[in-house]
Amino acid sequence: MRVLARLAALFLAFKSYKASRDEDPAQRAHRRVTESRGRSRPPRTRSRVGSASLSRSSDRSSVTGPGEPVPPQRAGEPGPDTPLELEPEDWKATVKRSIREIKEDRVTLVAAGMAYYFFLAIFPAVIALVGVLGLVNASDATIGDIKSSIGSIMPGEAGNVLTEAIDNANGSSQQASLVATIVGIALALWSASAGFVHLQSGLNIAYDVPEDRKFVGKRLVAFALLVVTGLLGGVPSPFFTFGESAIFVAVGWVLTVGAVVVLFSIYYFVAPSRANPTWHWVSPGGLLGALLWIVASLGFKLYAGNSESYSETYGSIAGVVVLILWLYITSLSILIGGELNAELEHQASRRPMRPRPA
Template sequence: MSSPAESRPETGTVPSSPTKLGLREWLAVFKRSFKEFLGDDCMGLAQEIAYSSLLAFFPALIFLVGLLGLINGYDTLQEFLGPVAPGAVLDVIGDIQKASEGKGGASLVAFMAGAAGAVWASSGAMNSVIKAVNRAYDRTETRPFWKVRLIAIFLVVLTGFVTAALFLLIVFGGPLGEAIAARAGLGGAFDLVWSILRWPIAFVAILIFFALVYFLAPNRDERSWRWVSPGSLVAGALWLVLSGLFALYTSFAGSYEAYGSIAGGIVLLLWLNYSAFALLFGAEVNSELDRQADIRASGGPNAGLIERARRQ
């Protein structure tokens, strides 16, 4: 760890943004972030987030089935996904459609039960995220239950939109661009531009999601987009690296084929775990940036133990 003298070249002043920190201060931030990531048991917290998220997946699936049955949306969904989705996905949708035909009342019950279960289970999973981010920020939760639950529900809805966007951009991005070009009469130039732009768009969506989590989840009074952006960038880059390596492993290893039908659940659980790693490490980076600003302002390495400096 850098000495206090190295970490605070300009004591007594509050930096207006993370860009005002020096190189030695940034090195001190990352060094402490790694230490705190292990000290706060972020690996265990990431597993808790992954399991909670996986449990929330099934009520959400029931909700989707009920919704499609109520609005007769199976044909529309198949028409939309037909040009881009793998055949196995379309087969699953077809099986669900056959099982729900002639069961309007059952679809209504499934929709209502799925809506209640999905909201409760998903917000419970997001509560695990809020608890973990509070741990990373060294905060104790003092907000009322209803307020935390409302924040969790908002983040759940946000997660749904971001997940859908990433699913379309990353998984079906190539075929989707070809389908758009074909239907709109666009040439091959569009395919080239789309193949390049869809990755930055996906990355920006991830950055916005992480920034909103860091802005809303921790129990803190002082909030600033400038001071959550660095952790969002770190978490987004780490998430892309981990997701890419994991996708590469699953595509070449083939070891999950032995698990048959549960292979998808295993892969999803591991990917959620790695995503939580990235989320929590970004939170640790933001927390240590706060601490570094306090060190600069107070002129001592114990600034993290006192009230954090307010940044406008």
């Protein structure tokens, strides 16, 4: 019950914070200057650092008030075309500002809210996956490969929760009629997409853009992200199940890193409610977020697998708690990568972001 109460408190805090972020950027900047702490601080303006960068930004003069977000970088526009053209001073300023923004945007709180929604969505996603595999008459070996892939990344207790859910869903789908299976898949996909709806909200906070997408637009993007996640998530799994050969393990890990980098980059390219940048400007955050996620997941897996504290403290729901913590690590990694991308774009331009049509 303590876990459920804590989740409910995080959910309410996340909703309240997200609502405060939906206000007009100029109003938010003014509020931050006059907030109740009693100390004055300047609006969140984005300055360029380094003489070379300053010369490039002369054509990118600000056309809006302070504190407003900047546009995505696009080919043919003034300023650097890729992050590699930024000066060392630019990167230093970007990293410093990213750390500050992580604190100011309360990324840890937003990640907790995202983890809550992902937790509610992950079991419907498993049901939908197993239902689709049943429709195409996938073999038990294929389902076993998926379970092995889950176990290779997720902490033991969390992996057990999902593999048991897969077994239960597989048994139910074999007994259900075709119509019932299709209806069940549709409902499961709808529920699973809720996690990616709130992924969009989290990245809108990281990029400092308002919630401009309508209900249908959010769901369509969420469905697309759900499908892409399922496809890219299964890329490395065959190489982990061919045996203990070092070559297959090495190839599996290379593909894992590559697939996660591409997946995170797609999140940053599609999820925020704004015009799309070029791929150059979402790749740095994709690389950072992927590396953070893989290292943190493996470290947490090692810790959880060699520690009895979760089982002793939470008993039969230890697997659920470990799963929630792993989803929190995942959400935090995604948001940190998004903050880096946003600050790189802020460093390269001073014009406001162009909102993307809903």
